[in-house]
Amino acid sequence: MTTPVLRLGTRRSKLARTQSKLVGERLTAVTGIPVELVDIVTEGDVNRAPLVTMGGAGVFVSAVRDALLRGEVDFVVHSLKDLPTTPEPGIDLVAVPGREDPRDALIARDNLTLGELPVGSKVATGSPRRQVQLEALGFGIEVIGIRGNVGTRIEAVTSGAADAVVLANAGLRRLGETDRITEVIDPLQMLPAPGQGALAVECRAITATSTDQERFIAKALAELDDAESRACVIAERAVLSRAEAGCSAPLGALAEVVEGDAGLELSLAAVLADADGHLIRHSVQGRVVDARTLGEELADLLLERIDGNLPTTMSTKGA
Numbered sequence: 001m002t003t004p005v006l007r008l009g010t011r012r013s014k015l016a017r018t019q020s021k022l023v024g025e026r027l028t029a030v031t032g033i034p035v036e037l038v039d040i041v042t043e044g045d046v047n048r049a050p051l052v053t054m055g056g057a058g059v060f061v062s063a064v065r066d067a068l069l070r071g072e073v074d075f076v077v078h079s080l081k082d083l084p085t086t087p088e089p090g091i092d093l094v095a096v097p098g099r100e101d102p103r104d105a106l107i108a109r110d111n112l113t114l115g116e117l118p119v120g121s122k123v124a125t126g127s128p129r130r131q132v133q134l135e136a137l138g139f140g141i142e143v144i145g146i147r148g149n150v151g152t153r154i155e156a157v158t159s160g161a162a163d164a165v166v167l168a169n170a171g172l173r174r175l176g177e178t179d180r181i182t183e184v185i186d187p188l189q190m191l192p193a194p195g196q197g198a199l200a201v202e203c204r205a206i207t208a209t210s211t212d213q214e215r216f217i218a219k220a221l222a223e224l225d226d227a228e229s230r231a232c233v234i235a236e237r238a239v240l241s242r243a244e245a246g247c248s249a250p251l252g253a254l255a256e257v258v259e260g261d262a263g264l265e266l267s268l269a270a271v272l273a274d275a276d277g278h279l280i281r282h283s284v285q286g287r288v289v290d291a292r293t294l295g296e297e298l299a300d301l302l303l304e305r306i307d308g309n310l311p312t313t314m315s316t317k318g319a
């Protein structure tokens with residue numbers, strides 16, 4: 001078997017390309033294996049309709065996965081927060097590389113922070129999670145909808161269409177747009193989406209019939225896995241799946257590895273909005289190896305407190 005050039009499938013958006021390139025370079029640095037990027041066009045890139053009408057951010061994911069399943073590429077990279085929580089048959093989540101900052105960031109006019117925005121300021125976001133948390137701050141912020149890539153959203157502030165936008169700090173950092181940030185938002189004010197700031201590396205699932213080449217690739221990719229990042233996103237996504245919440249549900253979750261009584265532990269916080277936009281917030285702490293059950297426990301606590309008053313977006317899974 002000759003050392004192959006691995007084909008890394010990527011969406012053409014600047015963020016997707018940047019993230020794929022990052023992981024490809026990391027793989028080459030760690031294993032010496034060369035990587036080439038292969039463009040994949042998805043409906044979400046072509047169609048500017050609101051994401052919810054296209055079945056959620058999943059439209060980005062499935063086209064990329066299809067190329068992987070068809071054998072056109074050897075592996076793919078996603079923003080982990082855009083992945084549905086149900087595993088995809090035929091595909092392995094082979095690595096969660098070291099996570100970027102999971103927090104949200106504010107880009108506001110005149111260098112303003114959230115607390116400094118005057119009452120009635122328009123803050124643009126397409127995310128129900130960000131919307132409910134912005135409104136719950138009590139600053140009198142008016143949330144307006146927005147769609148498009150990171151550049152388009154920043155432009156809304158530059159053009160004056162919005163006073164501010166909220167974006168994932170991780171994406172801004174990867175794109176080198178950090179000088180536009182006016183505040184990195186404290187998770188006490190806004191909990192990020194489960195998995196925010198983490199990347200997911202996927203390859204074709206290894207089975208009894210996998211080729212030597214496929215096994216070699218999976219083994220090489222597994223070297224990119226970061227155990228702590230993986231544990232954190234497992235816990236956060238367990239909250240999401242247990243609550244049966246889709247990718248744009250008004251639910252935030254953040255896990256951190258902390259020093260506990262029994263060594264390293266996971267501290268997990270989550271927030272969920274009820275049908276009236278009231279926030280329910282809770283946190284738990286436990287063993288890193290129990291990441292998934294911790295997340296499920298926390299979801300049950302939230303659901304108990306919300307007492308059936310579920311937001312409408314949560315009955316339509318994936319919206």
Ligand SMILES: NCc1[nH]cc(CCC(=O)O)c1CC(=O)O
Binds near residue numbers: 166168171196197199
């Ligand atoms: N929903 C789109 C999306 N998916 C991943 C990121 C940023 C990178 C990340 O969270 O890892 C973004 C943009 C944003 O929310 O600002």
